Amino acid sequence: MKHKLHINGQVHxxxxxxEMPLLWVLRDELxxxxxxxxxxxxxxxxxxxxxxxxxxxxxxxxxxxxQNARITTIENIGETVVGARLQEAWLKVDVMQCGYCQAGQxxxxxxLLTHTPKPSIEQINSxxxxxxxxxxxxxxxxxAIQMAAGVHEESTHVA
Amino acid sequence: MLHETIDRRTLLKASxxxxxxxxxxxxxxxxxxALAAPPGTLTAFVSxxxxxxxxxxxxxxxxxxxxxxSLPMMIADELDCEWSQVRIDQADVxxxxxxxxxxxxxTATPTNWLPMRQAGAAARAMLVQAAAAQWNVSADEVxxxxxxxxxxxxxxxxxxxxxxxxxxxxxxxDIGTLRLKxxxxxxxxxxxxxxIDSPRIVTGKPIFGIDTRLPGMLCAVYEVxxxxxxxxxxxxxxxxxxxxxxxxxxxxxxxxxxxQGQADGVAVVATNxxxxxxxxxxxxxxxxxxxxxxxxxQAYQEKAQAAFAAGNGEELRRDGDPATHMANAARRxxxxxxxxxxxxxxxxxxxxxxxxxxxxxxxxxxxxxxGGGLNMIQxxxxxxxxxxxxxxxxxxxxxGRRLMNDFMVQAAAIAKAIPGTPIKLLWSREDDMRRxxxxxxxxxxxxxxxxxxxxxxxxxxxxxxxxxxxxxxARAADLSVSMIPAGLVEHLRYGRxxxxxxxxxxPLRAPxxxxxxxxxxxxxxxxxxxxxxxxxxxxLSMLAGERREIPPxxxxxxxxxxxxxxxxxxxxxxTSAWTQKPRxxxxxxxxxxxxxxxxxxxxxxxxxxxxxxxxxHQVWVAGDxxxxxxxxxxxxxxxxxxxxxxxxxxxxGQQIELVDGVVQQSNLHDFQLARISGTPAIAIxxxxxxxxxxxxxxxxxxxVIPALTNAIFAATGDRIRxxxxxxxxx
Numbered sequence: 070m071k072h073k074l075h076i077n078g079q080v081h082x083x084x085x086x087x088e089m090p091l092l093w094v095l096r097d098e099l100x101x102x103x104x105x106x107x108x109x110x111x112x113x114x115x116x117x118x119x120x121x122x123x124x125x126x127x128x129x130x131x132x133x134x135x136q137n138a139r140i141t142t143i144e145n146i147g148e149t150v151v152g153a154r155l156q157e158a159w160l161k162v163d164v165m166q167c168g169y170c171q172a173g174q175x176x177x178x179x180x181l182l183t184h185t186p187k188p189s190i191e192q193i194n195s196x197x198x199x200x201x202x203x204x205x206x207x208x209x210x211x212x213a214i215q216m217a218a219g220v221h222e223e224s225t226h227v228a
Numbered sequence: 229m230l231h232e233t234i235d236r237r238t239l240l241k242a243s244x245x246x247x248x249x250x251x252x253x254x255x256x257x258x259x260x261x262a263l264a265a266p267p268g269t270l271t272a273f274v275s276x277x278x279x280x281x282x283x284x285x286x287x288x289x290x291x292x293x294x295x296x297x298s299l300p301m302m303i304a305d306e307l308d309c310e311w312s313q314v315r316i317d318q319a320d321v322x323x324x325x326x327x328x329x330x331x332x333x334x335t336a337t338p339t340n341w342l343p344m345r346q347a348g349a350a351a352r353a354m355l356v357q358a359a360a361a362q363w364n365v366s367a368d369e370v371x372x373x374x375x376x377x378x379x380x381x382x383x384x385x386x387x388x389x390x391x392x393x394x395x396x397x398x399x400x401x402d403i404g405t406l407r408l409k410x411x412x413x414x415x416x417x418x419x420x421x422x423x424i425d426s427p428r429i430v431t432g433k434p435i436f437g438i439d440t441r442l443p444g445m446l447c448a449v450y451e452v453x454x455x456x457x458x459x460x461x462x463x464x465x466x467x468x469x470x471x472x473x474x475x476x477x478x479x480x481x482x483x484x485x486x487x488q489g490q491a492d493g494v495a496v497v498a499t500n501x502x503x504x505x506x507x508x509x510x511x512x513x514x515x516x517x518x519x520x521x522x523x524x525x526q527a528y529q530e531k532a533q534a535a536f537a538a539g540n541g542e543e544l545r546r547d548g549d550p551a552t553h554m555a556n557a558a559r560r561x562x563x564x565x566x567x568x569x570x571x572x573x574x575x576x577x578x579x580x581x582x583x584x585x586x587x588x589x590x591x592x593x594x595x596x597x598x599g600g601g602l603n604m605i606q607x608x609x610x611x612x613x614x615x616x617x618x619x620x621x622x623x624x625x626x627x628g629r630r631l632m633n634d635f636m637v638q639a640a641a642i643a644k645a646i647p648g649t650p651i652k653l654l655w656s657r658e659d660d661m662r663r664x665x666x667x668x669x670x671x672x673x674x675x676x677x678x679x680x681x682x683x684x685x686x687x688x689x690x691x692x693x694x695x696x697x698x699x700x701x702a703r704a705a706d707l708s709v710s711m712i713p714a715g716l717v718e719h720l721r722y723g724r725x726x727x728x729x730x731x732x733x734x735p736l737r738a739p740x741x742x743x744x745x746x747x748x749x750x751x752x753x754x755x756x757x758x759x760x761x762x763x764x765x766x767x768l769s770m771l772a773g774e775r776r777e778i779p780p781x782x783x784x785x786x787x788x789x790x791x792x793x794x795x796x797x798x799x800x801x802x803t804s805a806w807t808q809k810p811r812x813x814x815x816x817x818x819x820x821x822x823x824x825x826x827x828x829x830x831x832x833x834x835x836x837x838x839x840x841x842x843x844x845h846q847v848w849v850a851g852d853x854x855x856x857x858x859x860x861x862x863x864x865x866x867x868x869x870x871x872x873x874x875x876x877x878x879x880x881g882q883q884i885e886l887v888d889g890v891v892q893q894s895n896l897h898d899f900q901l902a903r904i905s906g907t908p909a910i911a912i913x914x915x916x917x918x919x920x921x922x923x924x925x926x927x928x929x930x931x932v933i934p935a936l937t938n939a940i941f942a943a944t945g946d947r948i949r950x951x952x953x954x955x956x957x958x
Contacts, residue, residue: 085500086472093502097447102439103432105624106501107575108657112896115575143432156430163422163861166869167292168429169436169575169624194905201896203575203625204292205872206865207907 072132076101077145087133092116094132095142103143103172107201114200117173118142124180126199143172151182151217158216166204174200178214187220240350240400249277250392252354254347256403258327258339269327271340272347273319274303276355280375280389282309287319289331289596290425291626293925294862297424299340301858305416306348306409309375309388316424321598321618329620331596332631332735334825334923337858341920349406351395355388358395362386374415411856420861425622437594437621440581442650446475447501450638450653451508452493452663455889456730457519460492467510468496473503477511478645483608487696487732490608491634495642501654520730520889525568525669528886531727532671532692536564541690541723545709545781548719553686557677561758564673565747567951568883569666571899572736576624577660580639583650589616589643593636594623601633605640628735632665661899662891665734666884668694668705670743674751677719678759684766686719689748694733695726704735708782711744712823713752715778715788716770730889737873738926741824745930746878746937746951749820753938754947763938764797764806764819764830771797786826792852795915796830797821799850803913804832812836815845818939820931827927828852828915831871833908833935837944840955842879844908844936847871851928854921857914866924868910874932876902881952 074081074094083098095101095118104127107115111129118127119141146152155175165171174197181188181196188196193214202210215221241253254272273285284303290296296316304314321329352372359377360367363384371378378385411418428435453459460481468477476497482490494511498504535541554560581592589611595601598620602613623630639653655663670693677686689711694702701707707724714720736742749763756766775791800806800819810816815836822829832848849867857863876882880900885892893899937948946956 086503089500089502093500097500097502100441101432102434102441105436105575106438106577106654108896110657110895110897113575113657147431159430160422160426163420163426163865165292165423165426165429166294166865167575167623167625168423168425169292171429172432175430194907197904201575201901201903203573203627203901204865205869205876205902205907207872207902207904208868208910209865210904211907 070133072136074135074140075138076140077142083132085132088131090128091118091130091132091135092127095127101142101144105169105172107170113170114177115170115173117176117200119176119180122180122183124177143176146175146179149179152179154217155179155182155213158213161216162209162213164206164209164213166206170200170202174202174210178217181214182218187218188214239403242354242396242398242400244393244396245275245277247277248393249275249389250354250396251275252347252351252400254343254350256343256346258343270325271343272303274307274347274351276351276388276392278389278392280313280387282307282314283317284314285317285319287326287329288336289329289598289620289623290318291331291596291623291630293331293866294423294859295331295336297421298858298862299336299344301416301421302341302344303348305414306345307352308372308415311416311421313375318620321602321620323599323613328599330599331626332628334827334926337921337923338826345408346403346406349408350401350403353401353406354395354398355391357398358391359386362391362394417858418856418860421859423862435622436576436624437581437592438576438579438624438654440592440621440652442581442583445581445650445652446497446499447504448495448497448642448651448653449501449504449508449656450493450495450642451511451513452491453515453517454662455517455520456523456732457486457889458492459516460494461514461516463494463511463513467512468507471503471507471510473498473500474507475499476646478642480641488604488607490637490641493638497642497646497651505656517889523730523889524887525885528669528727535692535725535727536671536673536690540721541692541725543721544707544724545714545720545722547714550686550688550719550721553719554675554677554688557686558680559678559758561676561678561755562674563751563754563949564671565751565949566671567669567743567746569669569731569886570736570877570882571661571664571666571884571893572627572629573661573896573899573901574625574627574629577655577657578635579652579654580635581650581652582639582643584643584647587615589640591616591636591640592619592621594621594630595633595636596623596626596630597633600631601636604633604637608637609640609644611640611644627737628739629664632734634663657896658894661894665703665732667736667742668702668733670705672747676751676755678755682759682761684713684717684755684759684770687713687717688721690723690725692725692727694729696729701726702729702733704739705733706740708740708744710780710782710788711748713748713770714781731886737870738824738929741822741930742877745820745822746933749822749931749934750937750948753934753941762819764801767797767821768794788823792828792917793821793823795917796828796850796852799913799915800830800832800848803850803911804848806832810834814838814943816939816942818935818937818942820934820938822930824930825927826853826922827924829928829931831931831935833932833939835936835939835943837940837955842940842953842955844875844906847908847910847932849910849928850913850915852915852917853924853927854919855916856921858921863924864912867912867928870926870929871910871932872902872907874929875936876900878933878936878951878953883952
């Protein structure tokens with residue numbers, strides 16, 4: 070079955086069964102491998118993308134259901150104001166260790182800041198609860214989101 | 229030195245770069261026996277191009293421990309260039325050129341600290357010499373700063389790139405004559421540097437093993453038996469082959485070595501990984517699972533209790549006369565402790581890309597120990613290292629899982645069966661959870677005797693663990709005979725009983741110590757309370773007196789320095805305000821100390837228990853990993869990660885349960901990892917001793933688990949003697 074997808078401002082046509090998760094269309098059909106595979110069950114958040122600006126687990130999203138959606142991935146999130154600020158903050162505090170989950174973390178954080186520009190720490194924890202970081206860089210994920218939101222003093226010691 | 233056995237000049241090789249500039253190869257031996265490489269292997273490679281770009285080759289695998297950034301920092305600082313001039317290339321695997329390339333054991337920092345700096349200093353000395361010749365002045369008059377050479381008297385200066393080609397023609401200096409910087413002269417070491425790959429990570433660039441893509445590549449899965457050591461009987465090959473996208477279905481009889489070889493299995497190769505994984509469901513494989521019959525968690529538990537009942541086990545260590553002193557002790561304390569099998573669960577599932585053509589393999593592997601993978605491929609498939617090109621990729625976590633290379637053998641076998649077609653083997657999360665080399669479970673029966681004066685006079689442990697088919701302790705399942713308090717108590721006995729297992733075991737971050745610290749520091753907390761003191765008080769009394777170095781009993785590893793131990797304990801008591809007890813009910817602090825991987829860590833956890841829920845409020849850490857923290861930003865991240873990882877092992881219910889060799893857990897719902905909401909505040913204090921810097925991937929983890937369980941006891945009176953934590957009152 071043919072699908073017409075709107076990804077990162079471009080139109081892509083792919084041939085795939087409608088139940089194939091968007092994750093595997095991105096990774097294996099289109100070669101967009103920034104979106105990561107972690108659990109295949111919606112438990113870890115590594116595969117997070119945006120559908121019309123909202124965070125979604127692409128491993129749980131059949132390609133047949135997203136034909137009319139605006140899809141954004143980590144490869145293009147830097148084109149948004151919020152995404153660019155998050156990437157900058159991520160580098161400023163150097164959030165990551167292995168880095169594998171960070172695409173998903175940034176995508177979840179971008180969805181949060183789009184709707185809640187000045188989140189409290191509770192709102193951050195709640196929005197990021199579905200994203201596992203096995204290296205446990207959580208202190209810095211919190212700090213980077215606060216920094217991107219402008220609610221973290223830059224002079225404060227980096228967590 | 230009158231009788232040099234090696235000409236130290238030959239340890240450096242200079243050459244002209246193609247396109248101009250200068251390359252320096254350093255063949256300086258690493259100062260550690262375990263990693264001894266044959267003479268002539270490359271320890272460092274640095275080049276300076278005409279445009280001033282400094283390129284450093286990183287030969288060790290990067291798993292998130294930050295080595296790809298921190299080792300080049302050592303070279304760049306002594307080279308005296310700017311960090312922004314530096315580019316880093318990941319080396320392929322080449323044992324003849326580089327010697328062992330391993331990420332494990334927190335070894336890279338201590339072994340490379342001196343040779344990396346010598347390599348940088350040698351390159352700098354040659355640039356200085358080249359500039360001196362060009363200016364016709366003495367080399368003593370030439371100084372450097374931020375990648376430029378200066379002759380202050382005449383006011384002249386040059387960027388490194390302009391003399392790099394001339395430097396290539398010079399004879400390298402004798403490394404014995406190089407003057408290294410003193411710590412206050414460092415401009416890169418000791419300053420936080422952002423990870424070299426971080427900009428590519430936040431923009432989603434393809435840098436992990438799983439991101440490898442080749443023209444014409446197909447995607448593969450490898451179905452293996454649900455139980456350890458299962459053998460393939462039959463499968464419905466035709467049904468799977470008819471599934472959408474499937475190109476090949478390949479039944480494979482391995483070499484009968486499920487631990488270090490190729491397990492029996494069925495490969496499904498398709499145009500898309502999800503299609504390959506879907507087609508697995510059609511295979512209807514029949515397995516012979518008899519090898520794992522009876523290998524169940526419940527049976528292991530019963531055998532351990534039977535071993536305790538049967539005696540004290542084989543004696544591994546005896547100091548003094550423990551039997552007499554136990555009998556004569558004023559007070560005795562007895563307790564049994566245990567911990568489960570647990571999985572590594574790195575975020576990136578195991579994967580490997582391979583193509584086999586004209587008798588040669590080319591591979592892209594996220595592996596912590598590529599040499600081990602090459603050996604396994606040679607043994608299982610008969611393809612020798614000379615016929616394999618192996619590219620190292622960045623890894624989505626390791627934690628010790630990627631020291632084992634079963635996924636490399638499987639990828640090589642599938643590629644060999646389809647010559648000319650590149651394949652990427654990828655495991656599902658369920659595959660990864662069920663085919664791990666688990667941290668083995670273990671059981672300890674402790675007894676301690678307290679003398680009339682309140683000192684700990686005798687300590688015994690009967691450890692029940694697992695053995696492999698060779699009769700030796702299973703991998704990562706043995707007792708360290710140096711386990712604290714050995715060496716600090718006059719009368720001591722460590723005994724061991726072993727039961728057979730077919731389950732694959734292996735090292736997990738801080739292997740051995742991650743479990744032994746929990747049991748020994750928790751039991752010593754019980755002993756301290758019985759003796760009328762607290763655990764830090766007991767530890768400090770055992771460490772009192774003149775600073776001394778206790779050599780390891782088994783001759784492996786560094787000595788235990790009582791002064792360094794005392795210093796970190798005293799530091800954390802101070803930073804945590806240990807004597808100030810929290811005022812809230814059911815809220816308390818707990819303490820623990822450990823020494824492993826050359827690092828000394830003392831930690832305090834403040835936790836509370838409300839309605840059966842455990843909350844960790846704050847963790848204080850004092851650590852001594854030598855005189856210099858190489859990259860403070862990376863170092864703090866390693867410690868924070870280790871703390872949260874340890875807390876999750878205790879609090880997230882982590883355990884692997886077995887029924888006839890079949891792992892019952894399957895994904896992150898029934899094997900939970902740490903999540904953001906429970907993240908405590910973590911305060912880190914470095915105690916800088918006079919010793920060279922050592923590694924940080926592991927030693928911060930072990931103490932946090934007993935510090936937590938000791939805090940739970942102090943808060944509630946509930947003594948946690950088994951992991952994961954389950955409250956009696958809950």
